[in-house]
Amino acid sequence: MTTVAARPEAASPKPVDVGRKKKPALTERSRHERRLGLSLSAPAFIVMIIVTAYPLIYAVVLSLYRYRLTDPQGKKFVGLSNYVTVLTDPIWWNDFVTTAVITIVSVVVELVLGFCFAWVMYRVIQGRSLVRTGILVPYGIITVVSAYIWRYAFQLDSGFVNQWLGMEDYNWFGGRWSSMFVIIMSEIWKTTPFISLLLLAGLVQVPMELQEAAEVDGATAWQRVYKVTLPNMKAAIMVALLFRTLDAWRIFDNPFVMTNGANNTETLSFLAYRQNVTLVNLGAGSAVSVLLFFTVVVIAFIFIKGFKTDLSQVRGDG
């Protein structure tokens, strides 16, 4: 049921297949199997290529042109100058910092909070399914709705937060860091359930005997968590971390709804959206798109090679 549990099954290939692969000529049956496999997965391949691979290549091509939809006649090949423009513009770096701060803070808080939630869900007996049901509501709620809920809670003329905290007329959306604080709150509320369920899946895989043996050996509760539970959950933690980091890095909905990018709270996805859709500046916008894609590749690479995140469990191909 869980990724970790699925691994042994996935890792043990059918003996028949191994024998068959070594034969120089394919049997009728295996030829049929290959054909069936290819034709069953063909629709998935085609859709994924049309919607992502092709537009991405198109974006790379567009990024080499000066091209605005408002001035189609002015389309002109400019080489890499769009990239130079974007990378020398303080807006890109400002948005980069905003995205990085939101990503790091929310992922760290979510990881800690998510682990606590997973632990509670693992140990709680009365009302276990009630807790799991409750936690799924933020998971399922529309991100834009979550953004509005939090925005109006902090907004001066509608929100109760300042009254409750005795902060009078402090304007949360008046400055960069306080705006980001509210954005991060919404992000954390909405996505901690996801991370906590992934961690719960890892937690139930830790053998109970290990915990008990450590307890018999006199380990304190904290020692058991640090020395036994966490190391045994490493795979689940890394996978949760990778996907949440990339997800947070793409953040768009929350800043769009809460600040519309005011006070330097624009993120990289927001910048790509603004250049391409609002300003219809497809040349420079595509350069932003390609660079954004590149940052995601770098983050994935750091996790997979640097931290040795084992994705075979996620991919399910053993």
Place this chain on the structure above:
Amino acid sequence: MASRRTSSWWTVWGLLILVWAAFPLAWMVSLSFKDPNTFRSSTPTFLPKDWSWANYDSVFSDSLFTSALRNSFGISIIATTLSVVVAMFAAYAIARLDFPLKKVLLSMALAIAMFPQAALVGPLFDMWRRLGIYDTWIGLIIPYLTFALPLSIWTMSAFFRQIPWEMEQAAQVDGATQWQAFRKVIVPMAAPGVFTTAILTFFFCWNEFLLATSLTSTDKARTVPAALTFFTGQSQFQSPITSIMAASVVVTIPVVIIVLLFQRRIVAGLTSGAVKG
């Protein structure tokens, strides 16, 4: 191991998690019942001073919201169905068959799960305008179906691996073709996994905002998350806040119902695929 006392402590912590999850929802509901003309104040309260249904009346009489609701349901349901069908074939092939490009398919799905959708809004915007599918249902269904595929493929192939495949072979021994064995024997056993995948995919489509706001421009295809950002008050002096909250309550109800009915399945599905769409 757990004495009665520690067990009740865990219950307290469980309650705190429930409060944490429910409190913002309570705020949303409360705000949606405030009077749109008088709720703004220099000292706002959590609960309404005068409870009012006015916001619900106004959102349901506003074509911006009702057409968005129709678009959201239509697009999400069609995209979910298509995605689940396409992914079902692929997941069957992955869980069951030995074929070239299997690793490529899985890696591609992984790459798409990590893909920054914002990097595609420019090229898709341009392509969709040329193809004439900008601001149409199909223009949103195609990317939704694609971005939901990785989640669908993983979740279903994880479920499919647990199916006793000997039954399929037995059917084949009895003279059924591989296709017949798949349709008559496997599909009924695979149905729960397919259903769970459909729920998660539906959540993804229901929630999506970036593409919805980039690839639509009118009521024709604008979904609820995108429409919410276009709300205005009934007059230029009226704030849209309470109406937005009433609309938010309406679109959260399906989520709450699905969660209440299928909590177990959703948890199983989320932890089997280990990936969010």
